[in-house]
Amino acid sequence: xxxxxNPPAAPPNAPVVALRNVHKSFGSLKVLDGVSFSVGRGEVxxxxxxxxxxxSTALRCIDRFETIDGGEIxxxxxxxxxxxxxxxxxxxxxxxxxQSYNLFPHLTIEENIxxxxxxxxxxxKAEARALAAKVLAQVGLEEKLHAYPExxxxxxxxxxxxxxxxxxxxxxxxxxxxxxxxxxxxxxEVLKVIEALAADGMTMVLVTHEMSFARGIAxxxxxxxxxxxxxxxxxxxxxxxxxPELAQFVGTGF
Amino acid sequence: xxxxxxxxHLLFLGHGALWTIGLSAIALIGGGSFGFLxxxxxxxxxxxxxxxxxxxxxxxxGTPLLVIMFLSFFGLAALGFNISPLLAAGASMTIFVAAYxxxxxxxxxxxxxxxxxxxxxxxxxxxxxxxVKVILPQAIRLATPPTVGFMVQIVKNxxxxxxxxxxxxxxxxxxxxxxxxxxxxxxxxxxxxxxxxCYPLSRLSRRLERSALxxxxxxx
Numbered sequence: 373x374x375x376x377x378n379p380p381a382a383p384p385n386a387p388v389v390a391l392r393n394v395h396k397s398f399g400s401l402k403v404l405d406g407v408s409f410s411v412g413r414g415e416v417x418x419x420x421x422x423x424x425x426x427x428s429t430a431l432r433c434i435d436r437f438e439t440i441d442g443g444e445i446x447x448x449x450x451x452x453x454x455x456x457x458x459x460x461x462x463x464x465x466x467x468x469x470x471q472s473y474n475l476f477p478h479l480t481i482e483e484n485i486x487x488x489x490x491x492x493x494x495x496x497k498a499e500a501r502a503l504a505a506k507v508l509a510q511v512g513l514e515e516k517l518h519a520y521p522e523x524x525x526x527x528x529x530x531x532x533x534x535x536x537x538x539x540x541x542x543x544x545x546x547x548x549x550x551x552x553x554x555x556x557x558x559x560x561e562v563l564k565v566i567e568a569l570a571a572d573g574m575t576m577v578l579v580t581h582e583m584s585f586a587r588g589i590a591x592x593x594x595x596x597x598x599x600x601x602x603x604x605x606x607x608x609x610x611x612x613x614x615x616p617e618l619a620q621f622v623g624t625g626f
Numbered sequence: 627x628x629x630x631x632x633x634x635h636l637l638f639l640g641h642g643a644l645w646t647i648g649l650s651a652i653a654l655i656g657g658g659s660f661g662f663l664x665x666x667x668x669x670x671x672x673x674x675x676x677x678x679x680x681x682x683x684x685x686x687x688g689t690p691l692l693v694i695m696f697l698s699f700f701g702l703a704a705l706g707f708n709i710s711p712l713l714a715a716g717a718s719m720t721i722f723v724a725a726y727x728x729x730x731x732x733x734x735x736x737x738x739x740x741x742x743x744x745x746x747x748x749x750x751x752x753x754x755x756x757x758v759k760v761i762l763p764q765a766i767r768l769a770t771p772p773t774v775g776f777m778v779q780i781v782k783n784x785x786x787x788x789x790x791x792x793x794x795x796x797x798x799x800x801x802x803x804x805x806x807x808x809x810x811x812x813x814x815x816x817x818x819x820x821x822x823x824c825y826p827l828s829r830l831s832r833r834l835e836r837s838a839l840x841x842x843x844x845x846x
Contacts, residue, residue, distance in 0.1 A: 435748060468748040475745075487759060
């Protein structure tokens with residue numbers, strides 16, 4: 373491997389995440405067809421659209437869970453589409469939370485959280501434990517330090533997964549339909565945690581089906597349709613859409 | 627010798643039974659270590675390594691253990707390598723068990739949900755960290771019941787080592803029978819001993835399987 377090359381110092385107003393004309397196909401199926409959007413520091417971008425519109429794929433491309441066929445993706449000054457990308461360095465800057473929480477079932481919540489800081493960033497054990505306590509307090513789960521994931525409700529597991537990502541002190545957080553697997557009465561507690569993060573100035577990209585949540589939190593809404601950014605703008609576009617597709621999408625609530 | 631079955635015969639059988647256990651242990655430790663490498667090879671990111679491991683598994687699973695025993699004892703002797711029955715039997719069992727345990731364990735590694743890999747990747751863990759800290763601990767839980775279950779096969783298959791002159795339980799029975807001519811009694815005793823070695827293992831395997839099912843974490 374090459375010696376670690378620091379990404380060039382980005383100008384202060386450079387976007388944290390930028391997609392430029394991104395193309396991606398799965399076989400003959402075109403999922404991303406020239407997608408462009410960018411996310412500034414401290415901004416919250418919400419990706420919405422029907423199932424299969426490409427929003428989750430776009431999100432996963434940002435963290436290099438998918439490679440792209442054309443275009444450019446820049447994240448925290450790194451070119452994600454570069455074949456020689458230091459993927460692990462990228463993922464230290466980018467936190468991702470999934471729909472199905474994906475906590476490690478054989479580890480306690482504390483061990484789930486301390487694993488990566490200790491193994492990847494070489495944070496000493498004691499310091500990592502202090503960090504775990506801090507991020508768990510941030511999501512309101514300080515008393516669950518020594519519980520196993522299966523002992524927690526879905527909402528608590530998802531909050532713990534958010535805490536696990538936070539412990540890596542990412543510069544941007546990605547949320548992939550993080551409330552879709554939850555019972556309706558449990559979504560609120562997770563959304564509140566995300567709102568608190570937004571209020572703290574965390575840069576975030578979210579894929580969600582919760583329209584009222586999106587309206588409340590988004591600095592930018594990106595409506596995806598058939599692999600393209602069909603309409604984008606401030607949260608206001610959800611109330612007064614300018615394309616019939618978005619109007620219909622918002623109207624049906626899905 | 628000749629005459630009736632006496633305490634010395636039983637002691638001889640007991641000695642043979644100990645070697646059956648010993649050979650089973652050698653097979654489990656040797657085959658387990660080698661089989662672990664085979665399992666890792668089967669899920670390796672390198673295509674060449676995956677192919678190599680898969681070829682090994684196919685080759686050994688398609689060959690009777692008896693033939694492997696003959697090959698390593700008589701075959702190697704014909705080529706000028708003189709190896710003891712213990713070495714031939716131990717090596718054959720190791721080769722054989724590795725192919726099966728390797729395949730069982732590959733299944734267990736692959737049974738850990740793909741999302742666990744992704745979550746570990748998202749946290750910037752390296753491939754070996756993901757394997758050691760996230761995937762293997764979960765795979766080992768899944769692997770315990772079928773591994774204990776396979777130990778029954780190991781114990782029974784050690785009887786084939788009798789053909790290379792390794793005096794385990796079956797061979798010691800044959801030797802006694804050659805002088806006593808009481809095959810029904812002697813092989814009945816041997817069957818009972820095998821059963822009493824295997825039955826606890828299969829019971830244990832079933833119990834582990836049940837408790838693994840009950841403790842299955844509630845994943846979405």
